Amino acid sequence: MEHFNPLIEKYTDGQKAQLLALWEKSVLATHHFLSNEDFLAIKKLLQDFDFATLNVYSLNHGTEMIGFVATSAVKVEMLFLSPSYFGKGLGKKLMEFAISTLNATEVDVNEQNQSAFRFYKNLGFEVFERTEKDDLGKGYPLLRMRLNTHVQ
Structure with missing residues (x-):
């Protein structure tokens, strides 16, 4: 069996086509x-x-x-994995990197995406605000979550 140890590396513009293809596969699998x-x-x-x-x-x-994370200041703006790698602890690996290395403490989750909500909750994030619409003004409520640093 081949050794599986994916590496977290700084994104380059040359990866944009891969990133967009991965985003599309992941969204189609999770954002029904x-x-x-x-x-x-x-x-x-x-x-x-x-x-x-x-x-x-x-x-x-x-x-x-096989995945990517994007942050702005202390907020995780995007976290996506290729569906064939779901359930292998890789989302957690990316989030732990975002928290420890990129100082991320906030994330927004679509209220309808309960598996993502549970994922972030299990990592110690708690809802501090709910919006009726997403950041594009569409009718997809967001749960704004913040890392509870007292739990760790």
Whole structure:
């Protein structure tokens, strides 16, 4: 059996096609509540998005990107894994990196995405605010979560 030890590495613009493909696979596997119209609109936004404006790290297995995390200040803006790597502790590995290395203490979760909510809750995040709409003004309520540093 081949040795599996994916590495967290700084994202480069040359990885954008891989990142967008991974994002799409992950969202299609997890964001069933998203309308097709909204999915396509977000996909278009991301194609034009300059990821250099965020602090992005990819999780790579050889040359394959299998996950990524993006932060801005203390907030995790994006965390996505390739669906074939779900349930292997890699999301936790990326979040622990974001918390310890990138000083992340906040994350927003779509209220409809209960598995993501439970994931962050299990890592010590707690809801401090709920919004009726997401950051694009769409009807997807967000749960804004903050790391409870007293639990660790």
